[in-house]
Amino acid sequence: MTYSDRLNARYTGERGPLFGLAFKAALLTVITLGIYRFWAKTRIRKYIWSSVRLGNDTLEYTGTGLEKFLGFLVAVVVLAVYLGLVQLILFYFGLHFVFEPQTEAEMLMQVGVIYASFFALVPLMLFARYRARRYMLARTRWRGIRFGMDKAAWGYVWRAIGHGILTALTLGILLPRQTFWLEKYKTDRSYYGDQRFEQGGKWTRLYGAMKHFFIGFGVSAAIIIAGATVGVLGGGTPYETGTVVGFVGMGIFYLWMLFGYVYYRVHSFRYLTANKSLVGAVSFVAEPRTGRVIGVYLLGYLAVAALALAIFGMTVGITSATMGAFLGGGAAPGPVGFVIVAMLYLGALALIGALGLVFITQPIIAHFVETLTVLNPAALDTVRQRAHDVGADAEGFADALDIGAAI
Amino acid sequence: MATPEGQIETAFFDGQSARRWAARIAPSQDGLSLIIEREGAARLVWSLDRLRALADQSDKTRLTLTQLAETEDEAPRDPARLIVTDPDAIAWFLRTRPGLMRRDVRPGTARKVALWLGAAVGAVLLMLFVILPGLANFLADNLSVESEVAFGKSVMAQVEWMVSDDDGTDLACTNPEGTAALDRLEARLVGGRDLGYDLELRVFDHEMVNAFAAPGGQIVIFRGLIDEADSADEVAAVLGHEIGHVVARDPTRLTLRAAGSAGILSLVLGDVSGGTIVAAAGDHLLQSAYTRDAEALADAYAYSLLNDAGISTAPMAAFFDRISAMTDFLPEYLSSHPLSAGRADAARANAAAHTATTPVLTDADWQALRKICDD
Numbered sequence: 109m110t111y112s113d114r115l116n117a118r119y120t121g122e123r124g125p126l127f128g129l130a131f132k133a134a135l136l137t138v139i140t141l142g143i144y145r146f147w148a149k150t151r152i153r154k155y156i157w158s159s160v161r162l163g164n165d166t167l168e169y170t171g172t173g174l175e176k177f178l179g180f181l182v183a184v185v186v187l188a189v190y191l192g193l194v195q196l197i198l199f200y201f202g203l204h205f206v207f208e209p210q211t212e213a214e215m216l217m218q219v220g221v222i223y224a225s226f227f228a229l230v231p232l233m234l235f236a237r238y239r240a241r242r243y244m245l246a247r248t249r250w251r252g253i254r255f256g257m258d259k260a261a262w263g264y265v266w267r268a269i270g271h272g273i274l275t276a277l278t279l280g281i282l283l284p285r286q287t288f289w290l291e292k293y294k295t296d297r298s299y300y301g302d303q304r305f306e307q308g309g310k311w312t313r314l315y316g317a318m319k320h321f322f323i324g325f326g327v328s329a330a331i332i333i334a335g336a337t338v339g340v341l342g343g344g345t346p347y348e349t350g351t352v353v354g355f356v357g358m359g360i361f362y363l364w365m366l367f368g369y370v371y372y373r374v375h376s377f378r379y380l381t382a383n384k385s386l387v388g389a390v391s392f393v394a395e396p397r398t399g400r401v402i403g404v405y406l407l408g409y410l411a412v413a414a415l416a417l418a419i420f421g422m423t424v425g426i427t428s429a430t431m432g433a434f435l436g437g438g439a440a441p442g443p444v445g446f447v448i449v450a451m452l453y454l455g456a457l458a459l460i461g462a463l464g465l466v467f468i469t470q471p472i473i474a475h476f477v478e479t480l481t482v483l484n485p486a487a488l489d490t491v492r493q494r495a496h497d498v499g500a501d502a503e504g505f506a507d508a509l510d511i512g513a514a515i
Numbered sequence: 516m517a518t519p520e521g522q523i524e525t526a527f528f529d530g531q532s533a534r535r536w537a538a539r540i541a542p543s544q545d546g547l548s549l550i551i552e553r554e555g556a557a558r559l560v561w562s563l564d565r566l567r568a569l570a571d572q573s574d575k576t577r578l579t580l581t582q583l584a585e586t587e588d589e590a591p592r593d594p595a596r597l598i599v600t601d602p603d604a605i606a607w608f609l610r611t612r613p614g615l616m617r618r619d620v621r622p623g624t625a626r627k628v629a630l631w632l633g634a635a636v637g638a639v640l641l642m643l644f645v646i647l648p649g650l651a652n653f654l655a656d657n658l659s660v661e662s663e664v665a666f667g668k669s670v671m672a673q674v675e676w677m678v679s680d681d682d683g684t685d686l687a688c689t690n691p692e693g694t695a696a697l698d699r700l701e702a703r704l705v706g707g708r709d710l711g712y713d714l715e716l717r718v719f720d721h722e723m724v725n726a727f728a729a730p731g732g733q734i735v736i737f738r739g740l741i742d743e744a745d746s747a748d749e750v751a752a753v754l755g756h757e758i759g760h761v762v763a764r765d766p767t768r769l770t771l772r773a774a775g776s777a778g779i780l781s782l783v784l785g786d787v788s789g790g791t792i793v794a795a796a797g798d799h800l801l802q803s804a805y806t807r808d809a810e811a812l813a814d815a816y817a818y819s820l821l822n823d824a825g826i827s828t829a830p831m832a833a834f835f836d837r838i839s840a841m842t843d844f845l846p847e848y849l850s851s852h853p854l855s856a857g858r859a860d861a862a863r864a865n866a867a868a869h870t871a872t873t874p875v876l877t878d879a880d881w882q883a884l885r886k887i888c889d890d
Contacts, residue, residue: 121573129571154571164526165535168569168579168596172589174624181631185638188779192642193650196775200654247589251535252528252596301533491533493594496587 115482119474120166121159127466129155134458138451146180146507147173152465160477162250163485171247171502179504187232187508194228229509231265236505238264238294245298246497256494258297267293280321284314284376291380300386301491309383317375324364332357370405371398381480389487395479404475408468416460423456523604527553530594540597540604551597559595567592568608568615578605583619591619643776651771655764660711660731663767667731670766674729688718688738693887696880703875704751704824710762716754720888724838726753728760730767738888744834747876747884751824752817752831752862759816765809810852818865827872828862835859 133148150173157169242257249255271286288311295307335353374396381394427449527538538553542563549566551559565583572579577600584593599605608615658666675686688694701716712732722739729735734757736750744750760766821828839855852858876884 125573151571154569155573158569158571159573165598166572166574166577170589170592174620174628175589178628178631181628181635184635185631188635188638188642191779192647192775196647196650196654196771199775200658200771251533252530252594253533489532489534493531496589499589 113484113486115163115485117477117480117482118161119159119477120161121156121470121474123466123470126152126155126470127462130462130465131459134462135455138454138458143177144173146176149173150176156470156473157248160473162482165251168249168252169247170249171243175499175502176504176507179499179502180507181504182501183504183508187505190232191229198228231269232505233509233511234265234268235261236503236509236511239501240503240506240511241294242497243499243501243503246499250300251488252493253301253491254494254496256299256497257294260293260297264290264293283372284318285311287311287376288314288380295380295384299494300488301494303387303491306385306388307380307383308385309379313379314376317372317379318368320364320368320371324361324368328357328361328364331360367398367402370402374398374401377476387487387491389484391483393481393483394476396476397479400475401472404471405468408464408471411467412460412463415463416456419456419459423452426452522552523599523601525551525600526598527551528596528598529556530596538597540599561597563612564614566608566612566615567617567619570616570618576600576602576605578608580608591621639779642779647772647775651768651775654771655768658767663764664712664731666767667729667733670729670770671733671735674735686719686721688720688888690883690887690889692883693718693885693889696876696884697887699880700747700751700876700884701754704755704820704826705758706820706824708820708823710758712761714758714761718887726757728757728766730764730770732761734758734761741885741887743838745837746830746874747881748826748828748830748874749834750884751826751875752821752828752834755817755820756810756813758820759813760809762816763809763812765806765813769806769809807853814853814858814861818862822865822869824875825872826875827866828869829866832859832862832866835862 130148130152133144133151136144137148150169150171153169153171157167160167238261242259242261245255245257268290271282271290275282275286288307288309292307295305298305332353335357339353375398377396378394381392385391522539522541525538525540527536528534529536536553536556538551540549540551542548543550543560546563548563549561551561561580561582567581567583569579569581577598580597580599581595582593583591585591586593588594599608697716697718701714705714710732714732714734716734716736718736718738718741721737722742723737724739724743726734726736726740734754736753736757740753741750744753817831818828821831835855835858839859874881
């Protein structure tokens with residue numbers, strides 16, 4: 109492998125055109141009572157995919173709004189029946205385990221039993237997540253060649269549940285194991301053309317990315333213990349000291365955990381990407397930075413929040429003016445009034461959604477793309493086309509269950 | 516490009532391999548097609564009429580061309596791609612080819628969409644209006660009284676937990692004289708009837724003007740309602756209404772129905788911006804339609820209790836008249852209860868037909884009931 113032989117990835121999308129596209133699409137979505145959202149998502153993806161450039165060639169998104177709409181309808185038929193029946197029946201059987209609670213803990217447990225039916229959704233959500241990734245890969249092309257993924261969603265579902273339970277039981281200690289094996293499961297079933305991706309590496313190597321969880325825990329525990337000791341020795345009542353120290357300690361703990369989470373996501377992505385390969389010869393380098401990701405989120409949220417505040421201020425103004433006119437006229441606001449107000453709010457939300465895409469989602473994607481390098485791309489010339497994947501529900505389950513990503 | 520010497524340098528992907536080809540393109544002599552020439556490969560002829568370009572691309576300095584072709588793909592497109600970066604050529608294509616951005620749809624698509632749309636709408640309506648209500652009714656009627664009572668106690672525990680103060684004080688009012696008065700009110704109202712449930716009646720110290728029935732005979736009246744009432748007969752009317760719900764197993768029925776229908780609406784509306792709000796509004800409308808009928812039946816049950824016990828429903832009419840200003844701000848189709856104005860008229864009509872009545876409590880008992888939350 110020669111290191112001069114590399115393709116740098118670039119992101120060429122801009123704020124203005126994407127905002128125009130997203131806002132127009134969101135308005136159409138509101139006007140069509142949500143039906144246009146499948147076309148909206150498709151058009152935004154086409155824009156973003158076409159902005160990702162590897163060497164001289166861009167990605168292409170070939171999905172269609174129509175197939176997404178059809179897939180959604182299929183999912184609704186299945187889910188309406190499943191959700192309605194399963195939830196109601198599980199709830200009914202939950203009722204038979206109900207007894208009179210004596211303590212608050214017992215009561216909370218009962219609430220848990222009664223709402224256990226919602227866990228019936230978890231396998232479906234995992235299923236939908238895998239299928240959504242498969243659909244997105246199947247509709248992505250580079251140099252005219254399709255990406256793709258095996259049909260193996262149920263295998264993913266039970267693995268994800270197993271790993272999830274293990275991680276929860278070990279209080280998160282086995283998170284790297286979960287991250288690694290699930291990513292390996294998906295990567296080893298992904299293709300570019302006729303060539304399979306492979307996830308190498310070891311799950312224990314992800315503990316480096318976990319370090320801020322441990323540091324944050326240690327530091328805040330130390331602060332609480334040290335603060336409590338000093339406070340009590342210094343003559344403060346244990347209650348006062350406990351409150352102040354506990355407050356400071358927990359504040360630091362939460363902030364550090366938040367930072368640690370982003371750090372983990374970024375650095376596990378680095379490690380996992382650096383250990384992926386294609387055709388046994390093409391490999392990758394990913395160097396996204398935690399600081400940059402946090403910076404984008406902070407600035408993005410600030411910008412969107414400021415603009416959203418202004419937009420909602422205006423909406424509320426218009427709303428109260430409209431309602432005032434109705435009240436002044438002495439008539440109750442009829443259905444028309446409600447529809448106008450609802451439309452205004454949905455329009456404002458559409459605007460905020462478009463802003464979020466422009467100020468948060470796109471910069472994050474841009475950063476991850478710009479820090480990606482493909483090594484030894486010459487080997488890609490031998491890749492042959494793969495067969496078309498019908499994609500079955502075209503992400504319909506993910507759309508219906510609301511687990512679609514930002515785009 | 517329109518000039519003969521203008522062979523344009525482009526990049527070409529044949530849709531078979533990831534190889535990047537250098538290709539030269541030019542229109543044919545007859546002006547009907549595009550000739551694509553590459554080193555070491557046969558030349559290709561694409562009909563200009565079938566030429567299509569990718570839409571919504573971010574880079575306006577490149578035009579990606581393909582052609583309309585009957586393939587198995589998601590859209591009827593040739594997998595080959597031609598990348599044009601020459602600005603004059605791009606302008607020429609955009610100017611002379613009006614069908615470039617056309618979205619071609621396969622025949623039979625409209626039928627397929629109509630079919631699945633019908634199936635989806637049908638499935639949702641069938642679930643919401645036939646299967647879930649029917650199943651909820653069936654299950655509610657077949658649930659044993661013991662399970663229902665236990666469930667009611669669990670619900671009550673949650674309610675108390677939610678409305679209690681931060682310091683967790685008990686909300687239930689326990690003034691002995693007030694409780695005794697309340698017991699007398701209940702005894703007079705129910706008479707010797709077998710309701711099938713042991714009523715457990717409590718007053719909560721909260722300013723809400725409301726009362727509710729949990730499954731299995733648990734009834735709660737909020738202090739605000741007693742404060743608002745002008746006489747014990749009004750409280751008796753409200754209590755009769757809530758007993759009507761208990762006997763009809765409405766709380767159990769509605770909880771079961773809500774458990775089934777909760778997910779379905781948000782499912783249909785999806786993550787469209789503000790979809791949750793719309794879904795919540797839709798759910799409210801749906802529940803309102805379910806409950807308005809149940810409320811009317813509970814009113815009728817209250818009349819029968821009051822009439823049998825010889826209690827006048829005229830105060831009930833007065834009560835609805837007073838609260839109509841508070842409750843009737845929503846049109847009836849948006850509200851979970853019938854309009855108070857209509858309920859007042861019905862109560863007046865009933866009172867006119869039943870005139871041999873005495874107050875449900877003595878004046879002393881009524882004063883005691885009003886102080887039930889005083890310790």
